[in-house]
Amino acid sequence: MKILLVDSVHPSLVNQLTIAGFECHEKYNLTYQDAIAIIPSYEGLIIRSRFTVDDHFLTTAKKLMFIARAGSGMENIDVARAQKKGIACINSPEGNxxxxxxxxxxxxxxxxxxxxxxxxxxxxxxxxxxxxxxxxxxxxxxxxxxxxxxxxxxxxxxxxxxxxxxxxxxxxxxxxxxxxxxxxxxxxxxxxxxxxxxxxxxxxxxxxxxxxxxxxxxxxxxxxxxxxxxxxxxxxxxxxxxxxxxxxxxxxxxxxxxxxxxxxxxxxxxxxxxxxxxxxxxxxTPHIAGQSNNSMIRHADILYHKIIQMFPH
CATH class of the missing domain: 3.40.50.720 (NAD(P)-binding Rossmann-like Domain)
Incomplete structure (x- = not known):
């Protein structure tokens, strides 16, 4: 399973997913249009808040099986539309x-x-x-x-x-x-x-x-x-x-x-x-309440376990 990461996350997430057999591509400078161009090749998307995952994006993502947000809020993802398309939506509110x-x-x-x-x-x-x-x-x-x-x-x-x-x-x-x-x-x-x-x-x-x-x-x-x-x-x-x-x-x-x-x-x-x-x-303060070093590690660990539970390798 190929996973596209468009926002930086703690390195442990990529490390654990790779060891588990997932193919992870880290592309942290993509614009929305850049991502649209390549998302048809991916089964998984890991994001924070880089862009809005809207209906057009979801329609283009023909193979997408899950979207994982490193964090709690899901307002940048059209969750209802994704779920109608059978795409699992995962987040990690416990992390921070x-x-x-x-x-x-x-x-x-x-x-x-x-x-x-x-x-x-x-x-x-x-x-x-x-x-x-x-x-x-x-x-x-x-x-x-x-x-x-x-x-x-x-x-x-x-x-x-x-x-x-x-x-x-x-x-x-x-x-x-x-x-x-x-x-x-x-x-x-x-x-x-x-x-x-x-x-x-x-x-x-x-x-x-x-x-x-x-x-x-x-x-x-x-x-x-x-x-x-x-x-x-x-x-x-x-x-x-x-x-x-x-x-x-x-x-x-x-x-x-x-x-x-x-x-x-x-x-x-x-x-x-x-x-x-x-x-x-x-x-x-500049939106830092949940940005502790430990919370970044927890987000990664929580997402890893949720992903492999849904898609065991």
Whole structure:
């Protein structure tokens, strides 16, 4: 079986697949059109976010038997169409859930304890203890929207921090445990101090966090997003920050990322983006929550085992 790899993955994946008898071709600089030209020769495709695997691509891929994404989100793959064509769709959401949980916790503690701001001020010669007094996480209520791999990892990290954790997941039921209390969105709107997104990007979740969403919360809230940038409408978030409805935000992802997540688009001269950058109560990181060295190894190992289970050699 010939496998085309169009995005870089940990070398262990290629090594293991080759030992197992698969023929792996690493072509990490292909454009969509380049891939279209050669995909008819391949039975397998391994991708992250290089391009969209759409209906035209799938129709061209006459021999394709599986698509494996090294990561969790599948929004760049037309999964429904692929499955209709008998193409298996595989991903590895288990691979980076732990670092995402750690990152979410680290970001909210950085914000609540003014760590980033205080460090910047010290470098500027300012020593302000009173102005940088921390806000305690303990006794807050944290709402987790989406209780899959990353949502449950975040809940485990919060365990022992003295917080109450409520979760809402549209597709899961009866999962209350020692870490979380299964809840409803109505309860999250009523009780939460902090809200964290751990959901895929779909037509339903795109710009879910908008003005209407923020206004439903009884309290002023802190927002965490380590899922997908377009879950949050940045212009509406900015309005909520300016009004105080959102006290602070932790954004590892944002709507101005391009499809590969490797750069920003449409930010030069963008007043929304520029105003967001000016906010001292916004913590930003460049979509790195799940990018630990260990997670890359885990993605490779998980995909390898899923592939050989489906297509034993």
């Amino acid at each position: 859930s732990e670092p995402v949980g750690e990152h979410a916790l680290g970001m909210i503690l950085t914000l609540l304890h003014n760590i980033h701001r205080a460090g910047k001020e010290i470098r500027e010669g300012k020593w302000d203890r009173k102005g940088n007094s921390p806000t305690e996480l303990m006794n807050m209520t944290v709402g987790i929207i989406g209780y899959g791999n990353t949502g449950s990892a975040f809940a485990r990290k919060l365990h022992g921090m003295g917080v109450k954790v409520l979760t809402y997941d549209k597709f899961k039921h009866d999962y209350t445990d020692k870490y979380v209390l299964e809840s409803t969105m109505a309860n999250l709107y009523d009780l939460c101090d902090i809200v964290s997104f751990h959901i895929p990007l779909t037509k339903i979740t795109r710009f879910m966090a908008n003005t209407e969403f923020f206004e439903k919360f009884r309290k002023n809230i802190y927002l965490i997003n380590t899922s997908r940038g377009e879950v949050v409408k940045t212009s509406d978030l900015l309005l909520a920050l300016e009004s105080g409805k959102v006290v602070g935000a932790c954004l590892d992802v944002n709507e101005f990322e391009d499809k590969t997540f490797n750069k920003l688009t449409n930010v030069e001269g963008n007043p929304v983006w520029n105003k967001l950058l000016e906010k001292p109560n916004v913590i930003l």
